[in-house]
Amino acid sequence: MTATEPRPASAAAGLGAWAYFEGAVVPVGEAKVSIATHTFNYGTAVFEGIRAYRQADGSSAILFAREHYERLLRNARLLRATVPESAADLVEITLDLLRRNAHEGDAYIRPLVYKSAPAIRVQLSGMEDRVGIFTLPLGDYLPTGGIRVTVSGWQRVSDNAIPARGKISGSYVNAAFAAEDAHAGGYDDAILLTGDGHVAEASAANLFVVRGNEIATPPLSDDVLAGITRAAILRIAADAGHDVAERRIDRSELYLADEIFLTGTGVQVAPISSVDDRPVGTGEFPTSLDIQQRYFAAVRGSDDRYASWLTPI
DSSP states (O other), X not given: OOTTSOOOOOSSTTSOSEEEETTEEEEGGGOOOOTTBHHHHHOOEEEOOEEEEEOTTSOEEEESHHHHHHHHHHHHGGGTOOOSOOHHHHHHHHHHHHHHXXXXXXXXXXXXXXXXXXXXXXXXXTSOEEEEEEEEEOOOSSOSSOEEEEEEEEEOOOTTTXXXXXXXXXXXXXXHHHHHHHHHTTOSEEEEEOTTXXXXXXXXXXXXXXXXXXXXXXXXXXXXXOOHHHHHHHHHHHHTTXXXXXXXOBHHHHHHXXXXXXXXXXXXXXXXXXXXXXXXXXXXXXXXXXXXXXXXXXXXXXXXXXXXXXXXX
């Protein structure tokens, strides 16, 4: 089937017409699992969020394609999951999907490795594992010109309970609790703390604090995702001449910071204007916006120093 053949109707508004499902490219409406599927009942999947950006020259490219798929397969080991596809295979499958789906503008890719067995038992081994991938158009997940956040009453799930670095689907109920309460209170997002009261991350994004020339982010040992965008921002900030640090951050530091911003595949780089209705710094965020501008230049192919981050479609 080629990209010029008729496109089947999408089963859900906005989704690309084609998906990769259990070893084959199929119309997205046919990519269905049983109500008894283990992952549906127990949240036993790992996933990634990947972006494809329209480039400055009008072409498109996937950002960190290989890195995301290598992390997906590495995290699958936490669930004792194995699949026949390699990271290189999954990159090629994704390129094919994006060509077929032909999204206008930027796109989002959601791959999962999941327990596909129709099994009602609490275990991980001895069950079939499968890969699913779908795509959709995606602009800004959060506003990129300043957001309002609150410190959540929900605690970040400990690494000794469900490891944040695993991007395990079931653990995102923790993020949903925090985000839902924040939205109900009129905020854009929530910041979660660790069990001992240190800053972890937002509901689905890493967090950075700016103080003078230092740009700091919580260490991986504080129950945060080992974000691929997080690592990219650490490099961009260092290249821009900032002192970068991975260190523990106290809650009170959020109220005293010059600037705070969130990062992630979805949120990209999102400056924070207030925390718990306290304005951050002077209410302006020149450093955050500079990092944001540098990031967008990198992902849209305008800065050759970061060309290796992009896989042309």
